[in-house]
Amino acid sequence: MRPSTAALPPTLIVIPTYDEREALPGTLARLRAAVPDVHVLVVDDSSPDGTGEWADQVAARDDHVHVLHRAGKEGLGPAYLAGFAWGLEHGYEQLGEMDADASHRPEQLPGLLEAVRRGADLAIGSRWVRGGRVHDWPVSRLLLSRAANAYVRALLGLGVRDATAGFRLFRAELLEQLLAADIASQGYCFQVDMTRRARAHDAVIAEVPIDFDERTEGVSKMSPRIVAEALVLVTLWGLSRGAQRILRRLG
Known part of the structure; x- marks a missing residue:
């Protein structure tokens, strides 16, 4: 049965978009x-392929579509933060995120x-709770994602199976x-x-199983630099968490 979206x-x-005109x-x-x-x-981060201009055309005829232009390519995190700030300023009570390439199925x-x-x-x-599925990924990428999430669970104790997931919905109060x-x-x-910050605020976090599809249009923005950043930061956060637990025991 399809969940109700009444009221x-x-x-x-x-x-967020950067060169996603095809997708x-x-x-x-x-x-x-x-x-x-x-x-x-x-x-849109000033996409050279005209993604932002195309989105402007859609927004001009659909009052449910809006566009925020940024000066250049500044990264996924800053794009989401800018979008969330815009949404909170405009009074939205629920704010979500998803990829431009339909890897996240809008129907879910x-x-x-x-x-x-x-x-x-x-x-x-x-992707990694019962009922979640990933489609058309090579084994190497499946192993990388599962290993990354296992590492996050071990170091940060978030109690979340898919902490790297990019298909999310927040209450405005939490954001x-x-x-x-x-x-x-x-x-x-x-x-x-x-996810780490939400857990620190004692937020109620629910994981909903989804299908994740490999993109069929455009180019993935994943890079070795992004993977390295995640490894370093998660390790530092884990060490900090461990140190805080030791200090609490000593205190």
């Missing part, structure tokens, strides 16, 4: 069809909406608390950082 609170989905049209069309009441904010957004409706402060579309602090994470480590 949906004002909801904004933030989609974004299909993703946006599917999202608008799946949950027509949801608003969408495309945060109602599952996240339902989790928040039932009391979650943060709903995560998870306001999270954005009050300085968040410097770039790349995909941003997702781990936001």
Whole structure:
């Protein structure tokens, strides 16, 4: 049974883009069809391929689509932070994130909406809980993602199976608390950082099983630098957590 989205609170989905002119049209069309009441904010980092200009054309004829232009390519984390700040300023009560390339199926957004409706402060579309699936990934990438999440669980104790997931929905009240602090994470480590901070605020976190599809259009933004950043930061956060636990025992 499809989760109900009746009486949906004002909801904004933030989609960061950089050279996603091929992928974004299909993703946006599917999202608008799946949950027509949801608003969408495309945060474009001055894409050379015209993604931002195309999004402007859509926004001109669809009052549920908005565009935020940034001066240049500044990274995934800053794009989401800019989008969340815009959404909070405009009074949205639920704010989410998803990829531009339809790796996250827009048709599964109602599952996240339902989790928040039932009391979650943060709903995560998870690949690694029962019922979650990944399609068309090579074994090497599957192993990397599973190993990364196991490492995060071991060091940070978040109790989350998919802390690196980028398909999420936050209550505005939680985001306001999270954005009050300085968040410097770039790349995909941003997702781990936001999960860690949400847990520190005693947020109710729910993982909803989703299907994750390998992109068929455009080019992945994953790079060795992004992986290295995540490894270093998670290790530092884990060491800090361990030190704090030792100090509490000694105190």
